[in-house]
Amino acid sequence: xxxxxxxxxxxxxxxxxxxxxxxxxxxxxxxxxxxxxxxxxxxxxxxxxxxxxxxxxxxxxxxxxxxxxxxxxxxxxxxxxxxxxxxxxxxxxxxxxxxxxxxxxxxxxxxxxxxxxxxxxxxxxxxxxxxxxxxxxxxxxxxxxxxxxxxxxxxxxxxxxxxxxxxxxxxxxxxxxxxxxxxxxxxxxxxxxxxxxxxxxxxxxxxxxxxxxxxxxxxxxxxxxxxxxxxxxxxxxxxxxxxxxxxxxxxxxxxxxxxxxxxxxxxxxxxxxxxxxxxxxxxxxxxxxxxxxxxxxxxxxxxxxxxxxxxxxxxxxxxxxxxxxxxxxxxxxxxxxxxxxxxxxxxxxxxxxxxxxxxxxxxxxxxxxxxxxxxxxxxxxxxxxxxxxx
Numbered sequence: 001x002x003x004x005x006x007x008x009x010x011x012x013x014x015x016x017x018x019x020x021x022x023x024x025x026x027x028x029x030x031x032x033x034x035x036x037x038x039x040x041x042x043x044x045x046x047x048x049x050x051x052x053x054x055x056x057x058x059x060x061x062x063x064x065x066x067x068x069x070x071x072x073x074x075x076x077x078x079x080x081x082x083x084x085x086x087x088x089x090x091x092x093x094x095x096x097x098x099x100x101x102x103x104x105x106x107x108x109x110x111x112x113x114x115x116x117x118x119x120x121x122x123x124x125x126x127x128x129x130x131x132x133x134x135x136x137x138x139x140x141x142x143x144x145x146x147x148x149x150x151x152x153x154x155x156x157x158x159x160x161x162x163x164x165x166x167x168x169x170x171x172x173x174x175x176x177x178x179x180x181x182x183x184x185x186x187x188x189x190x191x192x193x194x195x196x197x198x199x200x201x202x203x204x205x206x207x208x209x210x211x212x213x214x215x216x217x218x219x220x221x222x223x224x225x226x227x228x229x230x231x232x233x234x235x236x237x238x239x240x241x242x243x244x245x246x247x248x249x250x251x252x253x254x255x256x257x258x259x260x261x262x263x264x265x266x267x268x269x270x271x272x273x274x275x276x277x278x279x280x281x282x283x284x285x286x287x288x289x290x291x292x293x294x295x296x297x298x299x300x301x302x303x304x305x306x307x308x309x310x311x312x313x314x315x316x317x318x319x320x321x322x323x324x325x326x327x328x329x330x331x332x333x334x335x336x337x338x339x340x341x342x343x344x345x346x347x348x349x350x351x352x353x354x355x356x357x358x359x360x361x362x363x364x365x366x367x368x369x370x371x372x373x374x375x376x377x378x379x380x381x382x383x384x385x386x387x388x389x390x
Contacts, residue, residue, distance in 0.1 A: 003296065007303045012071050019079040022051050027085045034209035038201045039164050040087045042123075049120030053090060058102055062114035070095075070244070070310045074251045081255035084351060086358050087209025089161050093117070095248045097124040099241050100170050100186065104229035113168060113188070125166035127157040127189075127215055128238070137172070137184075137238060142217065144173035144187055151175070151187060151227075153195075153220040159365075163213025164201050167191045171217070172234050184234035188226040195220035206357030242367065243316050246323035247302075247309055249366045253326035253359075254302045257295050257333040260355045264288070264337040267352075278340070287340060291333050298329050317379045324372035327362035334359045 008016075026047045034040045048054050056072045058064025065072070077091050101113060101124075116122030133139035142155025153173060160169070169189045176183030189196055199214030229237055265288060268278035278284050305322045308314040338345035338352045345352045363369045 003300070005299075005303060007306060008071060008075065012075050015072055016075045016079060018051060019053065019076055022048065022053060023079060023083045023085060027088060028083055031085055031087060031209055034087045036208075038203075038208060039211040040209055042165060044088060045120035045123055045165070047120070048088070048090060049118060054093060054120055055098065055114065055118035056094065057098060058114050058118050059110075062110060063118040064114065070247075071306060073248065074306050077248055077251045078255040081252040082259040084256075084259075084354060084358070086207040089210055091248050091252070092126070092161050093124050096241070096245050097126050097168075097170055099244065100126075100228055100237065104186070104237060108225070109188075109228070116167070122167045123162055123165045124168045124170070125160050125162040127160050127163075127169050127171045129157060129159045131156060131158050137235065140172055140174055140184060142171065142173045144171075144175050144185060144222065146175065147221075149224055151222045151224070153187060153189065153217045153222050155217050157215040157217075159202065159212060160215050161210060161212050161365075163198060163215055164211035169196075169215065170228060172238065175231055182235065183232050185231045186228035186234045186237060187222045188228055189217070189220060189222060190226070193220050193222070204361075206354075206360055239316070243314055243319035244309065245366050246319040246372075247305055247314065249362060250302050250319075250322035250326040251306065253323075253330040253362050254295070254298050256355065256359065257326070257330045258299065260334050260337050260352060261288075261291050261295055263351050264340055268340055284340060287336060291336060294329055295333065298326055302326055317376055320367070320372040320375040323366060324363070324369045324376075327359075328369060330359050330362055 026044055030041065030044070045054075052065060053076060055063070056065035057068050058066070060066035073091065073095050076094070080086075080088070080090065098117070101110070101117060105113065113122060117124065128137060128140070130140055130142060132141065142153070142157065144151040144153045151173075153171065155173065157171070160166075163169075167190065171187045171189050172184055173187055174183055175185040195218040197216040197218065199216060202212045202214065204210075204212060265279075268284050268288070271278050273281075279288075302322050305314055305318055308318065334352065334355045338356050341350060341352050344350055345356075347353055367375075
């Protein structure tokens with residue numbers, strides 16, 4: 001029993017059916033093999049493009065959907081989460097990289113990149129994290145030295161989702177020698193540029209079908225025509241897009257928590273212990289009641305944040321609240337559901353076991369829970385004065 005949601009209109013629900021059909025035909029039957037391979041088939045990106053699942057916010061003149069309504073992205077994220085399909089990183093492409101191209105690219109760049117972005121011929125990635133700089137964007141060391149008509153890019157990035165398949169990589173690099181948040185720029189590195197190398201496809205504990213790589217830049221000549229936006233303004237651009245990134249993660253976390261709870265309700269109803277279904281035990285009923293309440297409360301808040309974002313009102317603080325709360329909830333729900341499955345929950349062929357592994361990174365990427373709390377705390381209390389306890 002769930003509260004009726006008023007977030008979506010009939011057009012969104014029609015789109016949901018398209019997504020579900022795509023998942024059933026093009027993703028779910030292959031996902032186990034992709035997990036073994038560590039990467040999805042390249043052709044599935046083109047299939048997603050043909051179904052209109054890429055570039056919904058891209059202008060129609062470039063082949064996109066022409067809508068800035070984030071609710072279409074939310075539908076896509078929810079259905080992928082419910083299917084447990086972590087390998088095909090469409091949200092990264094659409095909701096994280098996409099805004100940099102649609103908002104910052106000039107007309108020539110849009111005509112060069114956006115049609116392929118929409119069709120799936122160009123897979124994208126965002127390269128921020130470095131071996132020595134995770135959540136600390138001010139600590140980025142990758143440099144881009146001005147050489148007149150091009151930049152000379154040097155450095156390394158790690159934990160880059162879509163890193164193996166990516167044709168376009170938006171790289172955050174330092175374009176002035178000063179430290180801190182100033183002097184960073186966004187450069188688009190294209191597949192085949194000399195000096196651009198990919199390291200190993202990283203062996204993660206979860207989300208194994210999602211290719212995640214190390215990237216290396218050794219004297220890569222990046223033409224000035226590949227600068228996104230203005231030089232030395234990357235930090236501002238990054239901060240401006242983080243609210244949507246964090247909301248997207250929250251949407252997926254809430255949907256994944258609901259789905260694994262549904263799976264567990266079915267399991268405890270069918271599974272017997274001591275001569276009766278597990279659902280007949282008061283402890284199990286209390287566990288289910290608590291989790292159902294927590295997911296319902298979380299769903300209400302996340303839906304409100306989606307509404308606010310679709311109307312251009314969501315701020316960084318509430319996006320941070322949604323991100324840390326929903327992802328921490330997802331971890332708790334999956335852990336408790338695994339416990340209710342008993343020994344079967346520890347078997348990798350069971351959905352709850354895979355969900356347990358796939359969910360763990362949710363509180364880390366997109367900004368850790370600790371960073372989210374810092375953002376929220378500073379908004380309420382300001383920075384701690386010098387000499388104060390920490």
